[in-house]
Amino acid sequence: MPIRVQTGDFDIAREIAALRGDDARIGAVAAFIGLVRDINDSAPVGKLALEHYPGMTEKALAGIVDEAKSRWSVYDVLVIHRVGELKPTDQIVLVVVTAAHRGEAFAACEFIMDYLKTRAPFWKKEQTPAGECWVEARASDDEKAARW
Amino acid sequence: MIQLIYLARLREALGTSKEEVELPRDVGTVAALLAWLRTRGGAWAAELAPGRAVRVAVNYDMARADTPVTAGDEVALFPPVTGG
Numbered sequence: 157m158p159i160r161v162q163t164g165d166f167d168i169a170r171e172i173a174a175l176r177g178d179d180a181r182i183g184a185v186a187a188f189i190g191l192v193r194d195i196n197d198s199a200p201v202g203k204l205a206l207e208h209y210p211g212m213t214e215k216a217l218a219g220i221v222d223e224a225k226s227r228w229s230v231y232d233v234l235v236i237h238r239v240g241e242l243k244p245t246d247q248i249v250l251v252v253v254t255a256a257h258r259g260e261a262f263a264a265c266e267f268i269m270d271y272l273k274t275r276a277p278f279w280k281k282e283q284t285p286a287g288e289c290w291v292e293a294r295a296s297d298d299e300k301a302a303r304w
Numbered sequence: 305m306i307q308l309i310y311l312a313r314l315r316e317a318l319g320t321s322k323e324e325v326e327l328p329r330d331v332g333t334v335a336a337l338l339a340w341l342r343t344r345g346g347a348w349a350a351e352l353a354p355g356r357a358v359r360v361a362v363n364y365d366m367a368r369a370d371t372p373v374t375a376g377d378e379v380a381l382f383p384p385v386t387g388g
Contacts (some may be wrong), residue, residue, distance in 0.1 A: 190388050206387070207312055209380060213366040221386060249388050275366070277380075278387025279312035290313040293357070294386030303306060 161208055163240040166250055175234045175252050182231060186261035188251045188269050194244035196291065202283040206239045206248070209277040212239075220271045227304075228264040230255040237278065250255065267304050274301040297304045305375060311382035314358070317351045327375065334360045335369040337379065357384050 176182055192204050223234045234252040251268050255261040280291040309322050331340050342349045360367045361380040373379055381388055
């Protein structure tokens with residue numbers, strides 16, 4: 157159950173290949189990649205700074221992955237979340253889930269993202285023409301997490 | 305002593321990232337800790353005012369108002385998370 161918080165980028169193909177290995181039980185791989193957009197709440201975004209709480213962030217992510225594994229029959233999970241300075245089009249987050257069947261893989265992947273958005277300690281600060289501002293949490297994210 | 309950690313917007317608003325404090329005898333929960341910090345006034349009273357969206361973690365676990373706080377704990381204060 158690899159969990160990584162890192163400043164550097166990640167290579168999706170390499171990460172998926174490493175997670176799969178030669179495990180022939182795997183019939184489905186679901187992956188989600190989050191990207192930096194150039195617009196948020198109708199304001200153009202130049203750069204983005206991502207902060208986390210070392211120690212707690214990793215623990216919170218591990219807890220979310222454990223919860224997903226207890227709810228769905230999945231084999232393995234990879235979560236990579238970047239921190240530091242990012243720009244539009246950059247990759248921010250990767251979640252990969254391997255399972256025997258797609259239903260379990262899709263569900264676990266979406267659950268992990270919904271919980272990550274509301275429970276993992278990361279904070280975004282955007283650079284806009286009006287200056288720097290911390291991104292506000294969205295009620296819609298809480299609603300998505302509450303579905304599960 | 306407890307270690308207090310301030311993150312993201314709260315760190316900037318309060319002008320500090322961490323401090324060590326000796327807890328008064330009657331401060332034994334997250335709610336009591338926040339109330340005690342508010343008595344500092346200024347940005348502390350404003351940022352930690354009831355109704356403001358402040359999240360608290362005790363020893364890396366999300367805490368609630370009645371979560372105990374005791375000597376040796378690491379207590380972090382931060383705004384709602386916005387990762388992903």
